[in-house]
Amino acid sequence: MKYLYSAGLLLATLAAPVLASAAPFQPNNIVVARVGDGSAALTTAATAVFLDEYTPAGRLVQSVALPTSITGNNFPLTANGTLTSELILTRSADGRYLVLTGYGTAPGTTVFNSAATDVARVIALIGADGSIDTSTSPGADAFDGASIRAAVTADGSSFYSVGSASGVRYQAFGTDTSTPLAPAPASVRAIGIGANNNLYLATTTSPYLGLSQVGTGLPTAASTVAVLPGFAGATDSSPNSFYFADLSADVPGVDVVYVADDRTTAGGGIQKWSLVNGSWVLSGTIAGSASTAVRGLGGRTVGTTVTLAATSAGGLFVLTDATGYNVAPSVVALPTAVATPGTNKAFRGAAMAPVVLAPTITSFTPATGAVGTTVTITGTNFTGATAVSIGGQAISGYTVVSATSITLVVPASVAASGPLTVVTPGGTATSTTSFSLALAAAASQALPGLALYPNPATDYVQVSLPQPGAATVALRDLTGRQVLAPQALPASQRLRLPASLAAGIYLLEVRQGSETAVRRIEKK
Known part of the structure; x- marks a missing residue:
């Protein structure tokens, strides 16, 4: 049972319903974390949190309220x-989720310097489909008497979290304990995963001032924190959120990083750094202003063009830098804000909207089977599949076993071989090879009264239906391979046998209405 830090919270948990979802987020939109609902001036007490989705032009699409009670x-x-x-907002490395951190208590509660045993620190996982999960907590020994600032995930299965104390913590999704990975620096402002799947942090704590890498790859045990070469000398910087990009084909891995610097003096704004000969060099700065302290930052890269979404407490700024690697940004100062939070509200972090990844089919087994055969489809991103078909023929009884596996039983409604197709909210995947529908070697006795003559046949078979109505016919060899594609039976009820058809035993499939009969015929 999850430990919720107090008996009152535990009782409420056992009695509460399931958490609701928002509307799905739209690709290429921007999501901003906002604190305050406008009803009263902001204070240090716990305050309601919202996720505001905007178009790049600044049109508000939806506002999603984070829960204010246990559910x-x-x-x-x-x-x-x-x-x-x-409220530093991050997007998962695979692009499917947003991650946000806060306090597990109702609005109005004292949270500043609160003990973690009294007020749980919480990590929220928000899906591209609008689902919200706040079941994860770093535990009573993390961020005790301190604020939790940010967390990041690779794929929604685990988290790295940071705050004003406790260094970097690691834990699995849905758990209430975390493992310390790097106790120093203790105070961390932001954390993120680069496009090279390495873990990075931003801090103003010496000697780690600037950006640092945590271990190698995505660590799960105690790791060393190393300042990125070139940042060690940036003694006057004030880094917050950051965004890595890979803009040069000549430099392996990520080679440009944009850093939100919240100074309101020279050097503040959005810094652009480039990796040159193994060391990070400041390429230029998109200047902020005396009234604009930039802390939130998210990005999207297409080719060598980077779109950035940045936030200060009072505005959302959207800009594009197309100059590429190791060149000063094309924008010299922050543009006019495309959106503002309104009275008694404030923006915090920003990220590009999460997306549902398109499915892929890598294989399926078996390659051939008759009606009733269980087929397993293997691939990626199958979660939420809305349709599965064989050769364009819909399958109603499929099961999404996991994000990488779907099973189905070939129904009698499938009349022909064909590729497998899986449809999800993220797109459509079609197999590169076809599933071959095999008929049983024994004739079926559906459609009693069906007569075929002559049999053996040379040029044609007369198909005498047991009742009036349209019918389709198809011909297969004894392995199930289709040798005559499904076709409507002509009014004469005479099926012509191609002269090229070799002599032998075949299975004639006759479908009328909801019934399908299979009869053996011999071609002379």
Whole structure:
């Protein structure tokens, strides 16, 4: 049973329903974390949190409220209304989720310097489909008396979290304990996963000031934190969120990083760094202003063009840098904000909207089978599949076993061989090879009264139907290979046998209405 830090929370958990979902997010939109509902001035107490989805032009698409009470196994998620370093929003490395952190308590509760045994720290996982899960907590020994600022995930199965204390923590989804990976630096402002699947953090703590890498790859045990070469000398920087991009074919892995620097003096804004000869070099800065402290940052890369979404407490800024690797950004200063939060509200983190990944089919087994055969489809991103078909013929009884596996039983409604197709909210996948529908070697006795003559036959077979109505016919060899494609039986009820058809035993499939009969015929 999940430990919820107090008996009251535990009782509420056992009695509560399941957490609801928002509408699906739209690709290429921007999501901003907002604190406050506008009803009162922001204070240091726990305050309601929202995710605002905007188009790049700044049109509000939807506002999604994070829970403010316990629902099922899910915590509330609120934030300190005035602490600008909280609510850093990240997108998962695979692009399917957003991750946000906060406090597991109702609005109005004192959260500043609160004990983690009294107020749980919470990690929210928000899916591209709008689903929200706040069942994960780093535990009572993490961020105790401190704020939790950010977390990131590779694929929704585990998290790395950071805050004003406790260094970097690691845990599985849905758990209430976490493992310390790197106790120093203790205070971390932001954490992210680069396109090279390495883990990075931003801090103002010496000697780690700037950006650092945590271990190698995505660590799950104690790891060393190493300042990225070139950042060690940036003693006057104030880094927050960051976005890595791979813009040069000549430099392996990520080679450009944009960093939100919340200074309101020279050097503040969005810095662009490039990896040159193994060391990070400042290529230029998109300047902020005396009234604009940039902390939230998300990005999207297409070719060598990077679209950035940045936030200050008072605005959302959208800009494009197309200059590429190791060149100063094409924008010299932040443009006019495309959106503002409104009175008694404030923006915090920003990220590109999560997306549902398109499915792929890598294989299926068996390659051949008759009606009633169980087929297993293997691939990726099958979660939420809405349709499966064989040769364009819909299968109603399929089962999504996991994100990588679907099983189905070939129904009698499938009349022909063909490729397998899986449809999900993320797109459509079609197999590169066809499933071959085999008929049983024994004739079926469906459609009693059906007569075939002459049999053996040379040029044609007369198909005498047991009742009036249209019918389709097809011919297969004894292995199930189709030798005559399905066709409507002519009014004469005479099926011509191609002269090229070799002599032998065949299976004639006759479908009328909902019934399908199989009869053996001999071609002379």
